[in-house]
Amino acid sequence: MNSQTDALLSVRNLVKNFELRASSGIRKTKRIVQAVAEVSFDVKVGQTLGLVGESGSGKTTVGRSILQLIQPTSGEVIFEGQDLTKMSFEQLREVRKQMQIVFQDPFASLDPKMTVGSSISEPLVVQGVSGNHEEKVAELLDLVGLASDHAKRFPHEFSGGQRQRVGIARALALDQKLIVLDEPVSALDVSIQAGVVNLFADLQKRLGMSYIFIAHDLSVVRHIADQVAVMYLGKIVEIGDKDAVYRNPTHPYTKALLSAVPLPDPKVERSRHRIMLEGDVPSPVNPPTGCRFRTRCWKATDLCASEEPQLVVRSAGQQSACHFPE
Amino acid sequence: MMSNSVLQIRDLRVTFNTQLGELKAVRGIDVDVEPGQILGVVGESGSGKSVSFLAAMGLLPKSATISGSVKLDGEELIGAKRKAIRSVRGKSLAMVFQDPLSALNPVHRVGDQIVEMIQSHQDINTHDAEKKAVELLEIVGIPQPDERARQYPHEFSGGMRQRVVIAMAIANNPKVLIADEPTTALDVTVQAQILEVIQRVQQTFGTAVVLITHDLGVIARVADSVNVMYAGRNVESGSVQSIFDHPSHPYTRGLLSSLPHEGIERLQPIAGFPPNMLAPPSGCGFAPRCQHATESCNVSLPPLTPYDDLFTSCICADELRIGRVS
Numbered sequence: 279m280n281s282q283t284d285a286l287l288s289v290r291n292l293v294k295n296f297e298l299r300a301s302s303g304i305r306k307t308k309r310i311v312q313a314v315a316e317v318s319f320d321v322k323v324g325q326t327l328g329l330v331g332e333s334g335s336g337k338t339t340v341g342r343s344i345l346q347l348i349q350p351t352s353g354e355v356i357f358e359g360q361d362l363t364k365m366s367f368e369q370l371r372e373v374r375k376q377m378q379i380v381f382q383d384p385f386a387s388l389d390p391k392m393t394v395g396s397s398i399s400e401p402l403v404v405q406g407v408s409g410n411h412e413e414k415v416a417e418l419l420d421l422v423g424l425a426s427d428h429a430k431r432f433p434h435e436f437s438g439g440q441r442q443r444v445g446i447a448r449a450l451a452l453d454q455k456l457i458v459l460d461e462p463v464s465a466l467d468v469s470i471q472a473g474v475v476n477l478f479a480d481l482q483k484r485l486g487m488s489y490i491f492i493a494h495d496l497s498v499v500r501h502i503a504d505q506v507a508v509m510y511l512g513k514i515v516e517i518g519d520k521d522a523v524y525r526n527p528t529h530p531y532t533k534a535l536l537s538a539v540p541l542p543d544p545k546v547e548r549s550r551h552r553i554m555l556e557g558d559v560p561s562p563v564n565p566p567t568g569c570r571f572r573t574r575c576w577k578a579t580d581l582c583a584s585e586e587p588q589l590v591v592r593s594a595g596q597q598s599a600c601h602f603p604e
Numbered sequence: 605m606m607s608n609s610v611l612q613i614r615d616l617r618v619t620f621n622t623q624l625g626e627l628k629a630v631r632g633i634d635v636d637v638e639p640g641q642i643l644g645v646v647g648e649s650g651s652g653k654s655v656s657f658l659a660a661m662g663l664l665p666k667s668a669t670i671s672g673s674v675k676l677d678g679e680e681l682i683g684a685k686r687k688a689i690r691s692v693r694g695k696s697l698a699m700v701f702q703d704p705l706s707a708l709n710p711v712h713r714v715g716d717q718i719v720e721m722i723q724s725h726q727d728i729n730t731h732d733a734e735k736k737a738v739e740l741l742e743i744v745g746i747p748q749p750d751e752r753a754r755q756y757p758h759e760f761s762g763g764m765r766q767r768v769v770i771a772m773a774i775a776n777n778p779k780v781l782i783a784d785e786p787t788t789a790l791d792v793t794v795q796a797q798i799l800e801v802i803q804r805v806q807q808t809f810g811t812a813v814v815l816i817t818h819d820l821g822v823i824a825r826v827a828d829s830v831n832v833m834y835a836g837r838n839v840e841s842g843s844v845q846s847i848f849d850h851p852s853h854p855y856t857r858g859l860l861s862s863l864p865h866e867g868i869e870r871l872q873p874i875a876g877f878p879p880n881m882l883a884p885p886s887g888c889g890f891a892p893r894c895q896h897a898t899e900s901c902n903v904s905l906p907p908l909t910p911y912d913d914l915f916t917s918c919i920c921a922d923e924l925r926i927g928r929v930s
């Protein structure tokens with residue numbers, strides 16, 4: 279994790295708090311959502327970091343903070359050696375040409391009144407890129423497996439899978455080095471999802487960009503990622519090489535999460551041991567002291583309430599934050 | 605097919621009158637739900653899973669034209685008087701949906717809503733109904749059910765709300781519980797809890813369950829038998845083991861092999877996308893995406909045909925089964 283040599287992106291101690299203004303009686307109270315709490319990780323050149331965890335764990339906030347779409351409360355986002363959090367607006371505009379984000383909902387991310395071609399070339403226009411945009415659009419459509427005459431059509435004329443391809447073409451318009459994919463296949467049928475996942479893999483092989491792949495579907499992440507980070511209530515509880523984390527999870531939450539995923543095999547499903555977690559994820563407004571997972575953890579002791587566990591190396595390329603690792 | 609079904613559907617057809625023309629959502633399906641069993645219904649989105657069972661519940665809008673037969677314990681529901689259907693709905697036949705809030709009244713305490721559900725079908729005084737409501741909340745695993753009964757829906761988390769809705773659905777000890785994507789909006793650890801609740805209801809009360817889902821892992825975990833739907837038809841049905849062991853319809857096979865699993869390099873999507881049900885193909889609905897399709901597939905809809913322990917609607921199922929083609 280510390281080797282900076284081949285890291286395209288290094289996130290260090292990233293914190294994002296949201297202030298909720300709620301009025302209770304006459305007094306205005308300020309409540310703070312600790313959406314992301316001291317998160318650090320690297321993304322290597324040409325590799326994929328999978329970011330998993332239950333909803334509300336802070337995955338989207340991490341993604342948006344990296345692109346400076348929201349301003350982190352503190353911490354560093356170092357992209358190719360430069361800290362984005364300290365950049366001027368003008369400087370950011372330049373580096374933003376190299377990063378993009380793709381969202382889950384292919385409907386919401388495309389303007390219904392714009393042809394698909396204009397949507398795809400929009401980033402080129404915004405960034406003031408000169409040259410033949412029509413040709414570039416045709417090339418991008420071809421790259422994502424659509425025909426060049428699709429450029430003249432409108433989003434409603436496309437199926438969900440096709441719309442997601444358009445969103446990807448748009449994200450690729452500026453030869454990105456980093457693409458944050460926020461639940462990019464969650465809205466698609468598995469039969470369609472498989473093609474989009476293959477497309478991500480192919481594009482990475484050809485163009486060499488890095489991905490942060492955010493998803494709640496752990497099987498898809500296992501397929502596409504090189505490293506995986508597991509988040510719980512704003513914290514990374516386990517991070518490491520995909521195979522290590524999936525084969526030998528060392529944090530109780532990772533273990534429980536993996537055991538809850540339904541596998542498409544009746545014999546396996548009916549014979550395997552499942553760890554049932556009680557209750558739901560607590561509120562990030564007042565997260566539990568010590569280990570944030572302790573209220574649902576079957577191993578928790580007094581120590582877990584009083585002292586926050588730090589990320590500790592468990593095996594080569596694998597760290598987890600637990601006082602009583604598996 | 606067996607005849608001791610508690611819910612028996614024959615040649616059910618649903619057509620919606622839309623501005624763009626007639627949308628053929630369900631095109632002749634047969635369903636048999638055995639007492640005390642869990643039937644999993646899986647398929648592409650838009651394949652008619654929800655509409656089929658909304659039709660059985662008498663919950664479709666006026667724009668729907670319905671034909672065929674739906675018998676609950678031998679009693680015909682299609683064409684039955686409104687009053688007769690209302691006495692069945694919520695009593696012998698109950699349904700829960702993906703969004704529990706759609707079934708809950710935000711301004712009433714959850715306990716009162718369960719009481720109302722009990723009293724609308726049973727002659728029972730309020731005191732006893734209240735006691736029963738608390739018991740039901742306990743059965744679905746809600747801690748401190750006494751206190752929780754006095755709370756409002758917004759005071760519950762998503763998973764707890766889904767439990768409340770299940771408690772309401774089983775309030776009158778239905779013969780069949782239809783659960784339409786009940787865990788789709790939930791995190792996997794909460795999904796595991798809800799699936800356990802559904803299994804507990806089935807085992808404790810002998811309730812038959814129809815579990816509609818797009819997740820083959822969920823099917824593998826809890827279903828006894830499976831119906832696979834595509835383009836308004838049942839394309840394959842059989843025991844859960846037979847569906848996973850030797851799927852014989854090209855769609856079932858495609859669906860299973862499009863899933864990510866350990867050790868595969870590349871996912872296998874199903875090419876193309878589902879047909880427009882305003883103008884469905886004249887023959888097999890899957891033919892436009894099927895790699896085995898021949899001229900004859902486009903001639904007429906292949907009927908569900910028995911092959912050992914499976915019913916498959918594909919003219920080349922026989923060859924697929926014995927592995928002459930892959």
Ligand SMILES: Nc1ncnc2c1ncn2[C@@H]1O[C@H](COP(=O)(O)OP(=O)(O)O)[C@@H](O)[C@H]1O
Nearest residue numbers: 296311313332333334335336337338339340562
């Ligand atoms: N703009 C915002 N204002 C207040 N709270 C927010 C905002 N965005 C996210 N949050 C909260 O931050 C936490 C993390 O959210 P998010 O990053 O969206 O999680 P995930 O993507 O893992 O589901 C959640 O509790 C969420 O409610």
Ligand SMILES: Nc1ncnc2c1ncn2[C@@H]1O[C@H](COP(=O)(O)OP(=O)(O)O)[C@@H](O)[C@H]1O
Nearest residue numbers: 620627629648649650651652653654655656881
């Ligand atoms: N109220 C409605 N009016 C018109 N079309 C509808 C209506 N409800 C569903 N449909 C259409 O019927 C088809 C089947 O839908 P549905 O049963 O909801 O699919 P799913 O298998 O995803 O549950 C789809 O083409 C859908 O668009």
Ligand code: SF4
Nearest residue numbers: 569572575582600601
């Ligand atoms: S630190 Fe304690 S509470 Fe946290 S995961 Fe480890 S054992 Fe459980």
Ligand SMILES: [Mg+2]
Nearest residue numbers: 337338339460
């Ligand atoms: Mg998110």
Ligand SMILES: [Mg+2]
Nearest residue numbers: 653654655784
């Ligand atoms: Mg549906």
